[in-house]
Amino acid sequence: MRFSTFPIRNWMPYSILYRGNPVAIDIEIFGQLLPGQPRRRTVEIQGQKTAREISVSIGLDPGEVGLVTINGAQSGLDEQVHPNSRLCFFPYITGG
Numbered sequence: 008m009r010f011s012t013f014p015i016r017n018w019m020p021y022s023i024l025y026r027g028n029p030v031a032i033d034i035e036i037f038g039q040l041l042p043g044q045p046r047r048r049t050v051e052i053q054g055q056k057t058a059r060e061i062s063v064s065i066g067l068d069p070g071e072v073g074l075v076t077i078n079g080a081q082s083g084l085d086e087q088v089h090p091n092s093r094l095c096f097f098p099y100i101t102g103g
Contacts, residue, residue: 030051058096077095
């Protein structure tokens with residue numbers, strides 16, 4: 008039996024996630040979504056989580072979130088957050 012090998016770029020995030028170890032993500036919260044709490048924090052997650060699941064785990068009501076970005080790209084609450092990501096939550100914004 009022959010085994011093929013091939014290089015995987017950025018193997019470390021896949022390796023960590025595969026083994027089920029917790030991985031860190033950076034979170035930043037804007038506006039008055041969580042008053043009295045730190046605006047920036049790093050949290051560890053176990054396995055793959057969505058932005059919605061992470062927001063609930065830090066005490067944030069997903070109904071109050073107007074915009075989510077993952078690594079600077081506008082995203083939805085139901086998108087997966089990958090290891091070593093930067094996740095930002097913004098409130099609804101009105102103007103006139």
